[in-house]
Amino acid sequence: MNSILNKNLFFVKEHVGMFKAANNYDIYNPDTQEMIMTCRENNLGFFTKLLRFTDYKRMTPFCVEIRTEAGEKVLTVKRGIAFFVSTVEVFDENDALVGRFKQRFFSIGGKFNLFDANDNMLCALKGKWTSWDFKFIKDEVEFAHVSKKWAGLGKEMFTTADNYMLQIDERVPSGSPIRLMILAAVMCIDMVLKE
Template sequence: MHPALAQNQYFVKEHVGLLKAANNYDIYDPATSQIVLQCREPDLGIFTKVFRFTDYKRYTPFDIKVTTPTGGQVVRVRRGISIFRSRVEVLDEQDRLIGIFQQKLLSIGGKFELQDATGKPLCLLKGKWTSWEFDFEQDGKSYGNVTKKWAGLGKELFTSADNYMLTIDPSVPADSPLRQMIVAAVMCIDMVLKE
């Protein structure tokens, strides 16, 4: 597993753009303000680009590659066309399936079950209906959380770009696939629930 995933806090900043089809993010180390990871959606098809500018945007497929600033893939987050309930796959640096986000229907605030590659439940990602906060938990134990950060009135009103703070509990081992899933969760939340 890449050393950039060993940190416990990340600041995720979505690129600003008024007319953009692709979603791009930079992930910073909040302590140093240095970019540690980049998230890009490089291979959009023409139909996906067209539908991204309609009310059907939230149903379009996505394939986001999380890389180091030098270009080495760390995690990949992808989903096909989704109508009712999203199933988002997370792949490692060799494009091997490491886990799945299975969206739960009829949840207030948003809810996903995180599963390993075999479909075994790892934990739940639950949103709060009163705020833009999501927690990773299982049996009362917290593995981390994602909180949306206010970007300012102009940015919030006129663009779809969001900023998030991701915190991973230190009890999650540095070599655990759960850590890769938690980092991938920010893109999953933004693309499935917030777009």
């Protein structure tokens, strides 16, 4: 696992555009305000591009890669066509399956369960229906929090609605695969729940 995932704060900025089909994000270190990773969806098929401009957008497949600024692959997130709920697979830098997360059926506000490669539950992602506020929780312990509200140093630099902050709790051990799963899930909240 890339050591960049041992950070506890990540600022995610979505690329916005009027006619954009691909899901692209830049990930910053909010303390230094420098870009540390990119998240790109490079290989979109023709029909997927077409469907991204319709009401079927949330059902389209995706494959995004997160890379460091130097171009090293950190992880890959893939989903096939989703009719009612999503199951998303997460792969490490060597394309080995790390885990998956599954959307809960009829969840208000959005909810995923995160599983490791052996289908052991790691934690749940729970969100509020009315806002962009999500928490990664297991047994009442919060592993991470995602929000559009941030009072830190990055507030002055990043102020648009398509940006959000991921804060991983310091109790999550360095090198833990759950860090990789949390970052992957954050990249998909927008694509699966919010589109």
